[in-house]
Amino acid sequence: MPTEILMPALSPTMEEGTLAKWLVKEGDTVNSGDLLAEIETDKATMEFEAVDEGRIGKLLIAEGTEGVAVNTPIAILLEEGESADDIDTAPQKGGDEKAKKADDRAAPSENAARSDAGSAPANEQPKSGTAAQGSAQSSTSTKSEKGDRVFASPLARRIAADRGLDLAAIQGSGPRGRIVKADVENAEPAASQAKPAASGAAKGVAMPTGASAEAVAAMFKDREYEEVRLDGMRKTIAARLTEAKQTIPHFYLRREVRIDRLMDLRAQMNEQLSERGIKLSVNDFVIKACANALQQVPDTNAVWAGDRILQLKPSDIAVAVAIDGGLITPVLRDAQQKSLSALSTEMRDLATRARDRKLAPHEYQGGSFSISNLGMFGVENFDAVINPPHGAILAVGAGVRKPVVGADGELTVATVMSMTLSVDHRVIDGARGAVLLKAIAENLEAPIAMLA
Numbered sequence: 001m002p003t004e005i006l007m008p009a010l011s012p013t014m015e016e017g018t019l020a021k022w023l024v025k026e027g028d029t030v031n032s033g034d035l036l037a038e039i040e041t042d043k044a045t046m047e048f049e050a051v052d053e054g055r056i057g058k059l060l061i062a063e064g065t066e067g068v069a070v071n072t073p074i075a076i077l078l079e080e081g082e083s084a085d086d087i088d089t090a091p092q093k094g095g096d097e098k099a100k101k102a103d104d105r106a107a108p109s110e111n112a113a114r115s116d117a118g119s120a121p122a123n124e125q126p127k128s129g130t131a132a133q134g135s136a137q138s139s140t141s142t143k144s145e146k147g148d149r150v151f152a153s154p155l156a157r158r159i160a161a162d163r164g165l166d167l168a169a170i171q172g173s174g175p176r177g178r179i180v181k182a183d184v185e186n187a188e189p190a191a192s193q194a195k196p197a198a199s200g201a202a203k204g205v206a207m208p209t210g211a212s213a214e215a216v217a218a219m220f221k222d223r224e225y226e227e228v229r230l231d232g233m234r235k236t237i238a239a240r241l242t243e244a245k246q247t248i249p250h251f252y253l254r255r256e257v258r259i260d261r262l263m264d265l266r267a268q269m270n271e272q273l274s275e276r277g278i279k280l281s282v283n284d285f286v287i288k289a290c291a292n293a294l295q296q297v298p299d300t301n302a303v304w305a306g307d308r309i310l311q312l313k314p315s316d317i318a319v320a321v322a323i324d325g326g327l328i329t330p331v332l333r334d335a336q337q338k339s340l341s342a343l344s345t346e347m348r349d350l351a352t353r354a355r356d357r358k359l360a361p362h363e364y365q366g367g368s369f370s371i372s373n374l375g376m377f378g379v380e381n382f383d384a385v386i387n388p389p390h391g392a393i394l395a396v397g398a399g400v401r402k403p404v405v406g407a408d409g410e411l412t413v414a415t416v417m418s419m420t421l422s423v424d425h426r427v428i429d430g431a432r433g434a435v436l437l438k439a440i441a442e443n444l445e446a447p448i449a450m451l452a
Helices: 085-089 097-107 110-115 152-164 181-186 213-219 232-247 259-276 282-296 340-355 430-445 446-451
Strands: 002-007 017-024 035-040 045-049 054-059 063-069 073-078 138-145 149-152 249-258 303-304 308-310 317-319 321-323 326-328 369-371 392-405 411-424
Touching: 002 085, 017 181, 017 232, 035 213, 054 411, 085 149, 152 181, 152 232, 259 282, 259 340, 259 411, 259 430, 259 446, 282 340, 282 369, 282 392, 303 321, 317 340, 321 340, 321 369, 392 430, 430 446
Parallel strands: 317 369, 369 392
Antiparallel strands: 002 073, 017 035, 017 063, 035 045, 054 073, 138 149, 249 411, 303 308, 321 326, 392 411
């Protein structure tokens, strides 16, 4: 029987993607592990592999198509002995019978309700009707006041909670009527469905969303402009940063550090490492300093998980990398255990593949702490927005030669670098944040200790 190949969920937060390129054509024979297509998510371009063998009977979605929802049929796979004539007459796997079985399995649970508070449940890949590798988009269900099940993605649930919307009153446009992000964003809160917002806003009051596209365009109708269409990455950045500034109680701690000893040590090490093709950057030292500091102040190595705090054991450091059209934060796992040269090599590899959009989801998801360094652009100081669910982010400025007062009271010149620690007050209190920033500064001012 012909089998549908479905649009995969290539990351836990993916709801739709762009079918960038087909790597097969109709009539091609494929085996398990063969590459079928290249799919663009909001963060990367990923290859999509077959898990079943057969012949491509029909390509349902043209390459270059944007906004293809997860679980949408994108191609038909024929088994031996089947022909294209079987496609229209055969019942499609993944139809009403599959939906009914999935609904029966998706009973609401306490854990599903908890996922609305901020952490998405683990994805489960349905085997029936799926002919390619990838994890299915997670979806949780609850019951409405009438007892009917309501299926919605974790992101849709979070937005609905923030805006005070009743999911039971929203018509879903996703597979099997599942409510997705667009459905919630386009819904208007009615008086009868207003609920308290999860963020603590006044009852029945939705989060401010700003002026509509039409209203803004009307302001500039007599001016010449070019409309820049948002891609998936830019939409995701806009949504996450808006969420961060609206829901995270930021506070900021600022400090300057003298990095003359660091610069001298870096020069000596680079001279010795040149034969191995390794060149340490100031950012490599900052990464190591933060990783060690999180071990020295372990209660700050934490993330916000909706109704609880998760305190991590390893120092998993996310580092912001500017790429075409936005930014991404690859994660250096177990950074406290790695040498400066290992961190430098790994960071260079992650940054290169990030700019080519070749990172796998596990390479840019997770972490408890972020670093954003704009010093290479001459920026002396700035404030960074926390990357949820991280507990803090360090903004690093340029090292600048400045006159300073020495320990003996004499005026001297030193290389000074400004740092700002943005902290989530729900996770880290002010005093603990200050202790963390002090530990980072001490590691940078006495860098030889980081080599011990």
